[in-house]
Amino acid sequence: MGALALASGSAANTYAVLNLAGTGDNIIALSTLYGGTYALFAHTLPQFGIEVRFVNPDKPEELAALVDDRTRLVFGETIGNPKINVIDVRAWADVAHAQGLPLILDNTAPTPILCRPFELGADVVTHAATKYIGGHGTSIGGVIVDSGNFDWAAHSDRFPGLTKPDGAYHGVVWTEAVGNLAYIIRARTVLLRNTGAAVAPLNSWLFLQGLETLHLRMERHSENALKVAEFLNGHDDVAWVSYPGLDGDAYKEIADRTLKGGYGGLVSFGVKAGREGGKKFVEALELFSHLANIGDAKSLAIHNATTTHSQLTPEELEAAGVPEDMVRLSVGIEHIDDLIADLTQALAATR
Numbered sequence: 001m002g003a004l005a006l007a008s009g010s011a012a013n014t015y016a017v018l019n020l021a022g023t024g025d026n027i028i029a030l031s032t033l034y035g036g037t038y039a040l041f042a043h044t045l046p047q048f049g050i051e052v053r054f055v056n057p058d059k060p061e062e063l064a065a066l067v068d069d070r071t072r073l074v075f076g077e078t079i080g081n082p083k084i085n086v087i088d089v090r091a092w093a094d095v096a097h098a099q100g101l102p103l104i105l106d107n108t109a110p111t112p113i114l115c116r117p118f119e120l121g122a123d124v125v126t127h128a129a130t131k132y133i134g135g136h137g138t139s140i141g142g143v144i145v146d147s148g149n150f151d152w153a154a155h156s157d158r159f160p161g162l163t164k165p166d167g168a169y170h171g172v173v174w175t176e177a178v179g180n181l182a183y184i185i186r187a188r189t190v191l192l193r194n195t196g197a198a199v200a201p202l203n204s205w206l207f208l209q210g211l212e213t214l215h216l217r218m219e220r221h222s223e224n225a226l227k228v229a230e231f232l233n234g235h236d237d238v239a240w241v242s243y244p245g246l247d248g249d250a251y252k253e254i255a256d257r258t259l260k261g262g263y264g265g266l267v268s269f270g271v272k273a274g275r276e277g278g279k280k281f282v283e284a285l286e287l288f289s290h291l292a293n294i295g296d297a298k299s300l301a302i303h304n305a306t307t308t309h310s311q312l313t314p315e316e317l318e319a320a321g322v323p324e325d326m327v328r329l330s331v332g333i334e335h336i337d338d339l340i341a342d343l344t345q346a347l348a349a350t351r
Protein backbone atom coordinates (compact mmCIF):
# COMPACT_ATOMS: atom_id res chain seq x y z
CA MET A 1 0.00 0.00 0.00
CA GLY A 2 2.82 2.37 0.93
CA ALA A 3 6.53 2.34 1.65
CA LEU A 4 9.12 4.49 3.37
CA ALA A 5 12.82 4.49 2.51
CA LEU A 6 15.19 5.11 5.43
CA ALA A 7 18.87 5.51 6.26
CA SER A 8 19.53 1.84 7.07
CA GLY A 9 17.92 -1.52 7.69
CA SER A 10 18.38 -0.88 11.39
CA ALA A 11 16.49 2.42 11.11
CA ALA A 12 13.70 0.59 9.26
CA ASN A 13 13.38 -2.02 12.02
CA THR A 14 13.57 0.62 14.77
CA TYR A 15 10.87 2.78 13.20
CA ALA A 16 8.71 -0.25 12.38
CA VAL A 17 8.54 -0.94 16.13
CA LEU A 18 8.50 2.62 17.51
CA ASN A 19 5.58 3.42 15.22
CA LEU A 20 3.40 1.19 17.42
CA ALA A 21 5.14 0.80 20.79
CA GLY A 22 6.08 3.25 23.55
CA THR A 23 6.99 3.29 27.22
CA GLY A 24 5.13 0.60 29.15
CA ASP A 25 4.34 -1.44 26.05
CA ASN A 26 5.83 -4.75 24.99
CA ILE A 27 6.46 -6.52 21.70
CA ILE A 28 7.08 -10.16 20.88
CA ALA A 29 10.10 -11.10 18.77
CA LEU A 30 11.09 -14.41 17.24
CA SER A 31 14.51 -15.02 18.78
CA THR A 32 16.54 -15.80 15.63
CA LEU A 33 17.55 -12.31 14.52
CA TYR A 34 20.43 -10.38 13.01
CA GLY A 35 22.78 -9.42 15.90
CA GLY A 36 22.08 -5.69 15.67
CA THR A 37 18.33 -6.25 15.82
CA TYR A 38 18.77 -8.64 18.74
CA ALA A 39 20.79 -6.01 20.61
CA LEU A 40 18.20 -3.32 19.76
CA PHE A 41 15.48 -5.51 21.24
CA ALA A 42 17.38 -6.94 24.20
CA HIS A 43 19.18 -3.76 25.29
CA THR A 44 18.15 -0.51 23.56
CA LEU A 45 14.35 -0.66 23.46
CA PRO A 46 14.21 -1.55 27.18
CA GLN A 47 16.05 1.75 27.85
CA PHE A 48 12.96 3.45 26.44
CA GLY A 49 10.60 1.33 28.54
CA ILE A 50 9.67 -1.11 25.77
CA GLU A 51 9.91 -4.73 26.86
CA VAL A 52 10.76 -7.36 24.25
CA ARG A 53 9.54 -10.90 24.85
CA PHE A 54 11.43 -13.47 22.80
CA VAL A 55 9.68 -16.54 21.43
CA ASN A 56 10.96 -19.72 19.79
CA PRO A 57 10.67 -19.17 15.98
CA ASP A 58 9.61 -22.79 15.50
CA LYS A 59 6.69 -22.52 17.97
CA PRO A 60 3.90 -20.18 16.88
CA GLU A 61 1.67 -22.02 19.36
CA GLU A 62 3.65 -20.37 22.19
CA LEU A 63 2.71 -16.82 21.17
CA ALA A 64 -0.65 -16.53 22.94
CA ALA A 65 0.82 -17.11 26.41
CA LEU A 66 3.16 -14.11 25.97
CA VAL A 67 0.50 -11.59 24.94
CA ASP A 68 -1.13 -9.09 27.30
CA ASP A 69 -3.08 -5.88 26.74
CA ARG A 70 0.15 -3.86 26.32
CA THR A 71 1.50 -6.09 23.52
CA ARG A 72 1.76 -4.16 20.26
CA LEU A 73 3.22 -6.39 17.55
CA VAL A 74 4.99 -9.60 16.58
CA PHE A 75 8.37 -9.24 14.84
CA GLY A 76 10.48 -11.84 13.04
CA GLU A 77 12.91 -12.48 10.19
CA THR A 78 11.56 -14.56 7.29
CA ILE A 79 14.94 -16.27 7.09
CA GLY A 80 16.80 -15.81 10.37
CA ASN A 81 20.29 -14.36 10.02
CA PRO A 82 22.61 -16.13 10.75
CA LYS A 83 20.84 -19.37 11.74
CA ILE A 84 19.27 -19.61 8.24
CA ASN A 85 16.01 -20.91 9.68
CA VAL A 86 12.86 -20.27 7.67
CA ILE A 87 9.78 -19.31 9.65
CA ASP A 88 6.27 -20.47 8.85
CA VAL A 89 4.94 -17.04 7.87
CA ARG A 90 1.36 -18.23 7.42
CA ALA A 91 1.28 -19.85 10.87
CA TRP A 92 2.81 -16.77 12.59
CA ALA A 93 0.37 -14.45 10.79
CA ASP A 94 -2.55 -16.57 11.95
CA VAL A 95 -1.53 -16.65 15.62
CA ALA A 96 -0.67 -12.93 15.63
CA HIS A 97 -4.01 -12.00 14.05
CA ALA A 98 -5.87 -14.20 16.52
CA GLN A 99 -4.47 -11.90 19.25
CA GLY A 100 -5.27 -8.69 17.33
CA LEU A 101 -1.59 -8.10 16.58
CA PRO A 102 0.20 -7.28 13.31
CA LEU A 103 3.04 -9.46 12.03
CA ILE A 104 6.09 -7.42 11.01
CA LEU A 105 8.75 -9.31 9.06
CA ASP A 106 12.31 -8.39 8.15
CA ASN A 107 12.47 -9.90 4.65
CA THR A 108 16.07 -8.90 3.94
CA ALA A 109 17.49 -12.38 3.30
CA PRO A 110 15.00 -13.77 0.74
CA THR A 111 14.10 -10.37 -0.80
CA PRO A 112 10.72 -10.00 -2.58
CA ILE A 113 12.11 -12.16 -5.39
CA LEU A 114 12.09 -15.34 -3.26
CA CYS A 115 9.40 -14.50 -0.69
CA ARG A 116 6.29 -12.32 -0.81
CA PRO A 117 5.24 -12.21 2.86
CA PHE A 118 2.01 -10.24 2.32
CA GLU A 119 0.63 -13.14 0.29
CA LEU A 120 1.25 -15.34 3.35
CA GLY A 121 -0.48 -12.97 5.79
CA ALA A 122 2.28 -10.64 7.06
CA ASP A 123 1.18 -7.02 7.57
CA VAL A 124 4.36 -4.97 7.40
CA VAL A 125 7.71 -5.87 5.84
CA THR A 126 11.15 -4.32 6.34
CA HIS A 127 14.31 -4.67 4.26
CA ALA A 128 17.92 -3.75 4.78
CA ALA A 129 18.44 -2.49 1.21
CA THR A 130 22.13 -2.49 2.19
CA LYS A 131 22.18 -6.20 1.31
CA TYR A 132 20.69 -7.82 -1.79
CA ILE A 133 18.66 -4.87 -3.04
CA GLY A 134 21.83 -2.78 -3.41
CA GLY A 135 23.86 -5.87 -4.17
CA HIS A 136 27.33 -4.37 -4.07
CA GLY A 137 27.94 -3.26 -0.49
CA THR A 138 28.24 0.36 -1.63
CA SER A 139 25.32 1.91 0.23
CA ILE A 140 23.37 1.67 3.46
CA GLY A 141 19.59 2.00 3.43
CA GLY A 142 16.35 0.41 4.55
CA VAL A 143 12.69 0.22 3.64
CA ILE A 144 9.42 -0.29 5.50
CA VAL A 145 6.58 -1.59 3.33
CA ASP A 146 3.01 -1.51 4.63
CA SER A 147 0.49 -3.95 3.11
CA GLY A 148 -2.35 -1.69 4.25
CA ASN A 149 -4.18 -4.86 5.32
CA PHE A 150 -4.10 -4.57 9.11
CA ASP A 151 -7.24 -3.04 10.61
CA TRP A 152 -5.79 -0.75 13.30
CA ALA A 153 -9.15 0.80 14.14
CA ALA A 154 -10.63 -2.63 14.90
CA HIS A 155 -8.07 -2.93 17.75
CA SER A 156 -8.16 0.71 18.72
CA ASP A 157 -6.95 0.34 22.33
CA ARG A 158 -3.78 -1.43 21.23
CA PHE A 159 -2.71 1.25 18.77
CA PRO A 160 -3.48 4.66 20.29
CA GLY A 161 -0.75 6.31 18.16
CA LEU A 162 -2.81 5.53 15.06
CA THR A 163 -6.36 5.65 16.41
CA LYS A 164 -6.33 8.52 18.96
CA PRO A 165 -5.40 12.21 18.44
CA ASP A 166 -1.64 12.42 17.79
CA GLY A 167 -0.03 15.36 19.60
CA ALA A 168 3.05 14.96 17.41
CA TYR A 169 1.01 16.10 14.38
CA HIS A 170 -1.67 18.65 15.28
CA GLY A 171 -3.93 16.11 17.01
CA VAL A 172 -4.69 14.18 13.83
CA VAL A 173 -6.26 10.72 14.13
CA TRP A 174 -4.31 8.80 11.49
CA THR A 175 -6.85 6.03 10.83
CA GLU A 176 -9.54 8.67 10.22
CA ALA A 177 -7.35 11.00 8.17
CA VAL A 178 -5.68 8.49 5.83
CA GLY A 179 -7.46 5.14 6.39
CA ASN A 180 -5.28 2.13 5.70
CA LEU A 181 -2.25 4.32 5.02
CA ALA A 182 -2.25 5.22 8.74
CA TYR A 183 0.82 3.18 9.70
CA ILE A 184 3.16 4.20 6.91
CA ILE A 185 2.10 7.87 6.86
CA ARG A 186 2.69 8.15 10.61
CA ALA A 187 6.13 6.55 10.20
CA ARG A 188 6.98 9.27 7.69
CA THR A 189 5.34 12.31 9.25
CA VAL A 190 6.14 11.60 12.89
CA LEU A 191 9.19 9.30 13.21
CA LEU A 192 11.13 10.29 10.09
CA ARG A 193 10.31 13.98 10.41
CA ASN A 194 11.07 14.14 14.14
CA THR A 195 14.08 11.83 14.35
CA GLY A 196 15.52 12.17 10.84
CA ALA A 197 16.91 8.80 9.63
CA ALA A 198 16.47 9.83 5.97
CA VAL A 199 18.02 7.77 3.19
CA ALA A 200 20.90 9.48 1.34
CA PRO A 201 19.75 10.45 -2.19
CA LEU A 202 22.83 8.90 -3.82
CA ASN A 203 22.13 5.63 -2.01
CA SER A 204 18.54 5.65 -3.29
CA TRP A 205 19.88 5.93 -6.83
CA LEU A 206 22.27 3.03 -6.25
CA PHE A 207 19.43 0.92 -4.80
CA LEU A 208 17.29 1.58 -7.86
CA GLN A 209 20.16 0.36 -10.04
CA GLY A 210 20.53 -2.71 -7.84
CA LEU A 211 16.82 -3.49 -8.21
CA GLU A 212 17.26 -3.78 -11.98
CA THR A 213 19.35 -6.95 -11.58
CA LEU A 214 17.91 -8.31 -8.31
CA HIS A 215 15.91 -11.10 -9.99
CA LEU A 216 18.97 -12.39 -11.87
CA ARG A 217 21.27 -12.16 -8.88
CA MET A 218 18.88 -14.00 -6.54
CA GLU A 219 18.63 -16.83 -9.07
CA ARG A 220 22.45 -17.20 -9.22
CA HIS A 221 22.92 -16.67 -5.45
CA SER A 222 20.45 -19.50 -4.84
CA GLU A 223 21.99 -21.83 -7.44
CA ASN A 224 25.53 -21.29 -6.09
CA ALA A 225 24.51 -21.52 -2.44
CA LEU A 226 22.79 -24.87 -2.98
CA LYS A 227 25.94 -26.27 -4.61
CA VAL A 228 28.12 -24.87 -1.80
CA ALA A 229 25.79 -26.38 0.83
CA GLU A 230 25.91 -29.78 -0.91
CA PHE A 231 29.72 -29.60 -1.08
CA LEU A 232 30.05 -28.72 2.62
CA ASN A 233 27.51 -31.33 3.64
CA GLY A 234 29.74 -34.18 2.59
CA HIS A 235 33.03 -32.66 3.82
CA ASP A 236 35.20 -34.30 6.52
CA ASP A 237 36.13 -31.00 8.21
CA VAL A 238 32.51 -29.84 8.52
CA ALA A 239 30.37 -30.70 11.55
CA TRP A 240 26.98 -29.56 10.26
CA VAL A 241 25.39 -27.45 7.49
CA SER A 242 22.31 -25.26 7.59
CA TYR A 243 20.72 -24.40 4.25
CA PRO A 244 16.96 -24.64 3.70
CA GLY A 245 17.40 -26.00 0.17
CA LEU A 246 19.35 -29.02 1.36
CA ASP A 247 17.45 -32.33 1.39
CA GLY A 248 17.04 -33.27 5.03
CA ASP A 249 17.47 -29.69 6.33
CA ALA A 250 15.16 -29.01 9.27
CA TYR A 251 13.57 -26.07 7.39
CA LYS A 252 13.25 -27.58 3.90
CA GLU A 253 9.56 -28.31 4.22
CA ILE A 254 8.68 -24.83 5.55
CA ALA A 255 10.97 -23.27 2.94
CA ASP A 256 9.15 -25.09 0.15
CA ARG A 257 5.87 -23.53 1.34
CA THR A 258 7.34 -20.08 2.02
CA LEU A 259 9.97 -19.38 -0.65
CA LYS A 260 9.62 -19.49 -4.44
CA GLY A 261 12.37 -19.81 -7.03
CA GLY A 262 15.28 -20.67 -4.73
CA TYR A 263 16.47 -20.73 -1.15
CA GLY A 264 18.70 -17.65 -1.12
CA GLY A 265 22.42 -17.06 -0.79
CA LEU A 266 23.03 -17.62 2.93
CA VAL A 267 24.63 -20.85 4.13
CA SER A 268 25.89 -21.46 7.65
CA PHE A 269 27.97 -24.41 8.82
CA GLY A 270 30.05 -25.64 11.75
CA VAL A 271 33.79 -26.17 11.44
CA LYS A 272 34.80 -29.46 13.11
CA ALA A 273 37.79 -27.70 14.66
CA GLY A 274 35.38 -25.50 16.71
CA ARG A 275 35.66 -21.82 17.62
CA GLU A 276 39.37 -21.59 16.73
CA GLY A 277 38.77 -23.54 13.51
CA GLY A 278 36.02 -21.10 12.50
CA LYS A 279 38.41 -18.20 12.90
CA LYS A 280 41.21 -19.97 10.99
CA PHE A 281 38.84 -20.88 8.16
CA VAL A 282 37.75 -17.29 7.62
CA GLU A 283 41.33 -16.03 7.75
CA ALA A 284 42.47 -18.60 5.14
CA LEU A 285 39.84 -17.66 2.53
CA GLU A 286 41.14 -15.95 -0.58
CA LEU A 287 38.17 -15.38 -2.89
CA PHE A 288 35.50 -14.97 -0.20
CA SER A 289 35.90 -11.58 1.53
CA HIS A 290 35.98 -11.47 5.33
CA LEU A 291 33.02 -9.13 5.86
CA ALA A 292 30.08 -8.83 8.24
CA ASN A 293 27.75 -7.79 5.42
CA ILE A 294 25.49 -10.12 3.46
CA GLY A 295 23.98 -9.90 0.01
CA ASP A 296 26.88 -8.59 -2.05
CA ALA A 297 27.44 -9.90 -5.58
CA LYS A 298 30.79 -11.15 -4.30
CA SER A 299 31.05 -13.95 -1.75
CA LEU A 300 31.47 -13.05 1.92
CA ALA A 301 32.23 -15.04 5.07
CA ILE A 302 32.20 -14.34 8.79
CA HIS A 303 32.70 -16.18 12.07
CA ASN A 304 29.72 -14.76 13.95
CA ALA A 305 30.51 -15.65 17.56
CA THR A 306 33.70 -13.55 17.45
CA THR A 307 32.30 -10.67 15.32
CA THR A 308 28.63 -9.78 14.63
CA HIS A 309 27.36 -11.53 17.77
CA SER A 310 30.41 -10.96 20.02
CA GLN A 311 28.40 -8.89 22.53
CA LEU A 312 25.99 -11.77 23.21
CA THR A 313 26.32 -13.99 26.27
CA PRO A 314 26.66 -17.77 25.68
CA GLU A 315 22.94 -18.13 26.58
CA GLU A 316 21.96 -15.37 24.14
CA LEU A 317 24.13 -16.98 21.42
CA GLU A 318 22.25 -20.21 21.94
CA ALA A 319 18.84 -18.50 21.69
CA ALA A 320 19.93 -16.61 18.56
CA GLY A 321 21.03 -19.91 16.97
CA VAL A 322 24.72 -18.98 16.77
CA PRO A 323 26.92 -21.84 18.00
CA GLU A 324 30.60 -21.00 18.55
CA ASP A 325 31.84 -23.17 15.65
CA MET A 326 29.52 -21.49 13.15
CA VAL A 327 30.65 -19.74 9.98
CA ARG A 328 28.13 -17.84 7.87
CA LEU A 329 28.63 -17.60 4.15
CA SER A 330 26.90 -15.12 1.91
CA VAL A 331 27.44 -16.93 -1.36
CA GLY A 332 27.94 -14.58 -4.29
CA ILE A 333 27.45 -14.87 -8.01
CA GLU A 334 30.99 -15.91 -9.03
CA HIS A 335 31.71 -19.16 -10.90
CA ILE A 336 30.90 -22.11 -8.64
CA ASP A 337 34.23 -23.87 -9.39
CA ASP A 338 36.18 -20.91 -8.00
CA LEU A 339 34.04 -20.84 -4.85
CA ILE A 340 34.48 -24.56 -4.19
CA ALA A 341 38.25 -24.29 -4.74
CA ASP A 342 38.50 -21.49 -2.16
CA LEU A 343 36.38 -23.36 0.39
CA THR A 344 38.47 -26.51 -0.14
CA GLN A 345 41.78 -24.81 0.64
CA ALA A 346 40.37 -22.82 3.60
CA LEU A 347 38.88 -25.97 5.18
CA ALA A 348 42.27 -27.68 4.85
CA ALA A 349 43.74 -24.82 6.92
CA THR A 350 41.45 -25.67 9.87
CA ARG A 351 43.01 -29.10 10.47
Ligand SMILES: Cc1ncc(COP(=O)(O)O)c(C=O)c1O
Binds near residue numbers: 010129130140292
Ligand atom coordinates in the same frame (compact mmCIF):
# COMPACT_ATOMS: atom_id res chain seq x y z
C1 LIG B 1 18.35 -9.34 8.40
C2 LIG B 1 18.96 -7.99 8.63
N1 LIG B 1 18.17 -6.97 8.97
C3 LIG B 1 18.67 -5.73 9.19
C4 LIG B 1 20.02 -5.48 9.09
C5 LIG B 1 20.53 -4.09 9.36
O1 LIG B 1 20.74 -3.44 8.15
P1 LIG B 1 21.70 -2.17 8.02
O2 LIG B 1 23.10 -2.71 7.98
O3 LIG B 1 21.28 -1.53 6.73
O4 LIG B 1 21.44 -1.30 9.20
C6 LIG B 1 20.88 -6.52 8.75
C7 LIG B 1 22.33 -6.27 8.64
O5 LIG B 1 23.13 -7.18 8.55
C8 LIG B 1 20.34 -7.80 8.51
O6 LIG B 1 21.12 -8.84 8.16
